[in-house]
Amino acid sequence: MQEVNRSLKIVFCKNCDEPEYWGCMFWRNGKQYCRKCIYKIWDEENPNANYDHIVFPDL
Ligand SMILES: [Zn+2]
Numbered sequence: 001m002q003e004v005n006r007s008l009k010i011v012f013c014k015n016c017d018e019p020e021y022w023g024c025m026f027w028r029n030g031k032q033y034c035r036k037c038i039y040k041i042w043d044e045e046n047p048n049a050n051y052d053h054i055v056f057p058d059l
Helices: 002-007 035-045
Strands: 010-012 019-021 026-028 031-033
Touching: 026 035, 031 035
Parallel strands: none
Antiparallel strands: 010 019, 026 031
């Protein structure tokens, strides 16, 4: 269960300062983003894509 506990650790997104689970952070172009930020980036890149925003449990 150690792996799960680590992924549920709370960290703060450097992009928006919102709390996020460590296991839900995304690395992109050398930067780390929370779900909110990475979804925004994905939506901007591909506005017609309908991403499932309920990939991870809400914080
Ligand atoms: Zn963020």
